[in-house]
Amino acid sequence: MSREVLLEMRGIVKRFPGVVANDGVNLTVYRGEIHGLLGENGAGKTTLMNILYGLYQPDEGEIIFEGKRVRFRSPRDAIEAGIGMVHQHFMLVRRMNVLQNIVLGYRTPKDPLIDEGWVKEKIEELSKMYGIGVDVDELVADLSVGEEQRVEILKALFRNVKLLILDEPTAVLTPQEVKNLFSALRAMTQKGLTVIFITHKLKEALSVTDRITVLRRGKNVGTIETAKTNERELARMMVGREVVMDIRKPKIEFGEEVLRVEDLWVEDDRGLMALKGVTFSIRRGEILGIAGVSGNGQKELEEVLTGLRKPKKGRIILNGKDITNLSVEGYTASGVACIPEDRIGVGLAPSLSVADNLMLRDFRNFRKGITLDFKAMEERAAKLVEEFAIKTPSLHVPASTLSGGNIQRIILARELSRNPKLLIASQPSRGLDIAGIEYVRQRLINAAKNGSAILLISEDLEEILQLSDTIAVIYEGEIKGIIPREKADIEEIGYLMAGGAAA
């Protein structure tokens, strides 16, 4: 890491309706370093980098790159200056192959024709140089998540990037893939590249970066050398107060078996088997945590356990009753509740009011003759808003106007308020700030204490370890290694997540 300043962002201000995402942020990055940008969800890290990459325009402030004042009106300008970005949600065209995705928009020597030979050669060179291998002819739709990320990185390297920004790159990787990524990053900085690494995970920031800048509520709270700091200090900077790092589920007496899943085989939308012979059970008061990288059947598991998808084979038994073939309404009536992974897409009707959303599942219970008892519905909604401390100007504003944390509370309120027998929580704290994460986890523990059986599906290993009584791993539709938490070993879990055979 040199002391030469590559990038300076001065006094960056960016406002969105109702919130100041960046409030006078300063950032200095040296050439050749891996600079961590740390902060909770919603702190403004992605916004700041989107401004750097030309996707957003700052309301105030300036950017100095390689000593010159620059203004990036679009990603094209940023790319030309030598800045590349790998976003949190991959920007790949699934129907095209790897080569096409990498060369998209790039003028090859034979422009406007595409010189595939030339491109292939260049990609091979880069693969060798940085140890990032891909099959250029494969369709992106067929790639694993780790492979997709490699394509994204190659996209940037292909364009002779000087500064590479990575936004939460490890969220979707197995522990092994994370190791590979970090060594690739170090290989890059050794060759003179500079990296900005956005994350909300303290441990990772500490393990791979040279220096860390912490953002909190849109402001730069400070920049420190990684070697000179520790988790507690960083956490305090991120949140502004002492953070209770551990919310662990206390051990309680389990009750009788609530859910039993027997040999489930479930198809996905394309007709392929997403779940293969899945079998497990959950008892009253128990939290079963299923770890695994997205895309291994979690979506189908969530859907089959709520009645949205019917299995090809196998049974689902709730409190002794076979509910496999009931309708969604039947599942709900039997006492199944769900916090879906796709909160806004599936769990909410954003254009409808807060009250309507709270009553989304239960409106049928308010029938009065041929009409609905709207007054009673409103009363119940008001009660829920109070009980779950949902911050909203009124019951009748569209739910979309609420913050992410409050939207989560709407869904929690709706699902938990009926004391479900079985609660399925899929990625429940994704995208929330620390206060929100604490709240959700506490609520889940309370629900278990109140007698619900909980199925926790999460990519976040820490979350699984903190909340689960029993842990299992899902990989390519199969459940592997169901073990009690005390016996769980991170290495082993990571190994299973990546497809290793159970011991």
Place this chain on the structure above:
Amino acid sequence: MDFIASLIAASIRAGTPLLFATLGEIITERSGVLNLGLEGIMIMGAMTGFAVSLITGNPWLGVLAAGVAGMAMAAIHAFFSVTLKADQSVTGLMLVLLGIGLTGFLGRSYIGQVAAYIQPVKIPYLSELPFVGEAFFNHDPLVYVAMLLVPLTWFFLFRTRYGMEIIAVGENPEAADTLGINVEKLRYASVLIGGFLVGIAGAHLSLAYAKLWTDGMTAGRGWICLALVIFSGWMPQRALLGAYLFGGLDVLSFKLQAAGVGVSYHLLKMIPYVVTILVLLISVIRGRDKFGAPSALGKPYIREQRY
């Protein structure tokens, strides 16, 4: 034998407007914009082409004018869909109403007139060949242009950078945006090109195929083309097949009538529409429409999305 040759020839002639419009809409939809206004644009093209040819005495000026008129109407659609990010179905439907309304209103004086038409061209030597001569080599120039347009469109979409960018913009505009591709400009361009081709389709209808102008002469062809786009899986080469097949259906009702088949003319006229529904059904059951459609079709692209 002669009957089949003339049937093929007639199918090609009848299918040419369909082919132009389908290719145009394929380009438009590949970029992610759904233009339901084909019926309105086509009829504007038909009227404009006819009117300009009538006034100037030059059918090719008419064709050009028709293309420009198509582009102008498509520009309205592009403005509403891309810049204003409005509901594309509504705008498209209103363009149909607008087209039918304007041509009914302005085209009244052209009904019954005789304009300068596009005459068929006998390709030397080839048109003398038995059977294929009559079937393929004795058509007006626009027919040949349409045929050439098929491989050209294919090449443009799949072998050039522009085509690849258009496809990317239709599949994942966010990804294209982050690579520095100007999503809005590309979508505008695609919609305008599409509109130009649909306008020309209309001109062929009035100046070459039917050789007249009347109110409502497109008779639902625009809608059939929308189904043809789905049927062709958004691939130019399959559009060729679909267009000529449907051209054939169109001609079939006349031929059957002339052959004295005895079924009511009106029932025969239903055939193309019923077949289109069936064809749509097959495409959908085979999953072609779901897995073939550009993923971002019909959705406006807004960059500063906050979740």
Place this chain on the structure above:
Amino acid sequence: MIKIERRHETPRWLVYAIPFISIAVSLLFVGLLLLAVGVNPVDAYMTMFSRSFGSKFGLTELFVKTAPIVLTGLAVAIPLRAGLWNIGAEGQLYMGAFAASFIALYVSLPPPLVLPAMALAAAFMGLLWASLPGILKAKFDLNEIISTLLLNYVAIYWVDYLVYGPMRGKEVFNFPYSDIFPDFAILPRFFGTRLHAGVFIAIIIAILLYLVIKKTSFGFAVKVVGANPKAAEYAGINRKRIIIYTMLIGGAVAGFAGMMEVSGIHMRLRSGLSPGYGYAGIPVALLAKGNPLAVILSAFLFGFLYVGGSALQTTYSIPVSIVYVFQALIVLFIIGGEFFTKYTIRIRRG
């Protein structure tokens, strides 16, 4: 640099002003068109206005033309609330007309039962005609715009076939008409004008549908499906069933409009029954934002345009198609206007 920015909040007055501004600007544009063909727009508009409001006959004509549009507006609005486009109201109207005519001419029933039977048959036929696209959409996600559209053409040709062929009347001198209906198959009229009972029934239907949409569990379910189909499924709502039901309702209502036209106005089945009433339902529904009561008001505007349009035709020989131009422009300007409720234009330096 001109920048388009998202608004933080929408000024109330703007939301209510937009429909009026759109209508005004459309009048301007069409006025220009009229000038282009040598007609004085002010005179033309005065003619339109006086035709509707200048006489008892004119006023009843307004109601008579509005009634079918109320129904086709509902036929579009109800599925629209579930997120579907019913472009097939025109065809459903024709099929309803066919069914009603069939009962009127060929089925012998005791006279007091004939009108109700016609109404039911028409509604049922319209419902059937809408069921196919509805089922195709629910089961296969087949684009309902195209499927309903195509069926329109089939329905119109079907009626043509009937009136040129098997159902052609005996004394119609080769016109594509059926026989005139017997008296008991004709809707009663009032005030010696063409104002028929169907007008009142149409308004009653609108009120009924409003109550269903706003007050019932079904209406709530429709609201959710229209807002977010995935969330609706997750909430246990049978999305497919809702889609089909709304299309059936739309078809039934449009079918009844067909009965109203043949029994109340034409008194026979004929070619060219409807000057695009089915399509007019689309701007009506959009302007009313899917609210059945607002549909009544919105339909009056478009009914006025039709009456005015035919006045222009008789007075200035302007084809009725000018009404379509109006319809399209009004909707386009409303959409344009709605853009300004969400975004504002700012001019910045640099």
